[in-house]
Amino acid sequence: MNGRTKISMAVIRRLPKYHRYLKDLLDRDIKRISSKELSDIIGFTASQIRQDLNNFGGFGQQGYGYNVEELYYEIGKILGLDKTYNTIIVGAGNLGQALANYTNFDKSGFHVKALFDINPKVFGIKIRDIEIKDMDYVGPFIKENDIDIAILCTNKDSAQEVAEILVSNGIKAIWNFAPTDLRVPDDVVVENVHLVESLLTLTYLYRSDE
Structure with missing residues (x-):
């Protein structure tokens, strides 16, 4: 570092x-x-x-x-904002699509290149011109597009397996929205965003003021 x-x-x-x-x-x-x-x-x-x-x-x-x-x-x-970062989102549910719609990523230098999912019904759908692709092709896409960061929006049960796929294909930075802690090699950085934990912190602070 x-x-x-x-x-x-x-x-x-x-x-x-x-x-x-x-x-x-x-x-x-x-x-x-x-x-x-x-x-x-x-x-x-x-x-x-x-x-x-x-x-x-x-x-x-x-x-x-x-x-x-x-x-x-x-x-x-x-903070590294003098560079740009190629990014993918894995998990094209409500949260993944909402993040793809967030235009400030581009303004800050984080360019979302694609979304990936396992649901064939969403393949080919575009969110702000960002296409949802088949998870089976995530490895080649990472290599061909020099992806730096993966945003993980899967469910808890599949998060670890998906993280391992991402890491095996060269991803070194994961922004994790899945409600679980990931086990990754020491040279991979993970930033966890546990939404429910944050909400429970809010309710604790709210209750403590009563």
Whole structure:
């Protein structure tokens, strides 16, 4: 990970939030901002913001603060947004189709090249010009189209088997929406999005306020 392995996941998970708020500032034509002003907007302490950014070299100047455009660009580079990523979605049910319809993926450099499913009734259907294809052809498609990332939207029972197929065909990054934890080799990264777990966290927080 090019020297970033010692950086905590907590810091890494805050970076996208910095990036999103900095984009809002750019859209409002704000040129520079102090860590205190950024703190008031984002909700992290000014000290936390400075510590987070110092993990990557620090970008502020004393008495000036941060150049918003420069910081937005540099955090984007840290997050890998200076590149584009060829992506497939596996599982063309309601969730898979909804993700295919999400236009912000393209704006962020994630280009969905195809959806894959095992249901013959959906083969050939297009979602925003993205065709649903037979899962039997996922391996050749990955290789022929230099696919970087797979978005997994299958059910729990088939998720592990599908993940193994993806990995055996060269996929090194999986965004997993299936309600199970995947077992993958050490050189494959998985980001789990467990929707029900997130919802249960919400209900806990809601109940604790009663």
